[in-house]
Amino acid sequence: MSATHTAVRQRTRAVAPQDKSERRAAIMRAAEVLLHRKPLGEFSVEELAHRAGLAKGTVYLYFGTREEVLLAVHAERTQQLFDTIEKAVSARSVTGRGVARQVVAWLREHPEFLPLAAGCRAMLETNVGAQVAIDFKLGIGVRLSALGARLELAYPALPRGSGAALLMNCYALMLGLWQLADPPACLVDALDHPDLRVFRIDFERQLSQALVALWEGAAAPARSTAKKNKT
Amino acid sequence: MSATHTAVRQRTRAVAPQDKSERRAAIMRAAEVLLHRKPLGEFSVEELAHRAGLAKGTVYLYFGTREEVLLAVHAERTQQLFDTIEKAVSARSVTGRGVARQVVAWLREHPEFLPLAAGCRAMLETNVGAQVAIDFKLGIGVRLSALGARLELAYPALPRGSGAALLMNCYALMLGLWQLADPPACLVDALDHPDLRVFRIDFERQLSQALVALWEGAAAPARSTAKKNKT
DNA sequence: CAGTCTAAATGACCGCCGGTCAGCGGTCAA
């Protein structure tokens, strides 16, 4: 009775472990393309599968949930961002401004990064396996610690142990500033309104300036802080 | 044939404009309660309506979409946060540390604020009428400009016109730092892992310190910035 | 090369949820 299944062309099968990881990677590539074309909210598994040349069910052989696909893509991109920062920090003389310029340039080349980053915590909270979430955070944590330490070496004014915290602050500022200032599509026409003028900021410029402030604030054990608590 | 409708208890009707706005407010109150109880991802209109003692369809008489309910609640809460900041800025002597302490205290009392704030941009982008989005931004923009101006008065070291930008930077940092550092439920057990130690930060402490750095960076026309571009 | 068997791939199907709308009945002016 349930001969509902039609005859089907099946894709060549991924049997060897290497084939499988290639297929997994192919899905992630397709996801990236899709993220370029559509806003995050319209990212559907059906369309992802279609773009990857697979059936929807196949995607779920390689990823647990829709969010895990997105998280995997984001983890990869984040490592690339770390590469960029690492290169900048390894430059002759490290300044907040110099690093900021590199990061801002990288962001411009990867416009899909910030939307994903902004949705990241909600994904971790909502629909991602605990182990996947842990692995994601681990990948970032390891890199962040290492980069923090390297930063302290390259920039001796930094108090010992505060390198990673400085990086987190910078990342946080970047993420939050984008969420505040990047105008959603439905608002672009209205930005001329005088009371919306506040939001017409030069994202890259303001980000740079704020990063420099954080940078210098971390280097100089802040005056008004020093006298008070030092635990 | 379609006498599928059963006999029904109807709620007292909101006829007068005031009744209507009260009902609208009641829905928002119910939404707040729901946000206390459940994570944002599990916020369903069905349950919202039930908690408000209404049918699902009735909610859509007062709000256009699920996201518009959330946005309305968030707008209200944001105004409260502005009130807090305004009070802090009106204190005898304004310091970054003083304002930071007030804000952090307010955040602790309103734990549902940051998750909503983090989802805010995605909501504006995805499923909110253009006019609603504009009104939301307007409400914040007006307040932000005013508060920025007042901040410049209270804190003369600030360059003219940079008050609102400083506030935006502070808000951005707070928002981003929470997204980075506040552990999702599924990660709380794993935080003992050495490579996750980086994320075990004292949110309130790190936020305070970073805010102070931004504050002082804005007050002192940054050294390394001054010599370079000034457009 | 034919036969056998493992498991990769498929897509129809399920349940959930945001959103709709035809109909019910409370309210109030005439």
Place this chain on the structure above:
DNA sequence: TTGACCGCTGACCGGCGGTCATTTAGACTG
């Protein structure tokens, strides 16, 4: 009293994330 207006309802719809019985590629054996 009455009838029209309109606030409210909840069954229903469509879309989407996720499942799983079924199909069959293709590895392996003799």
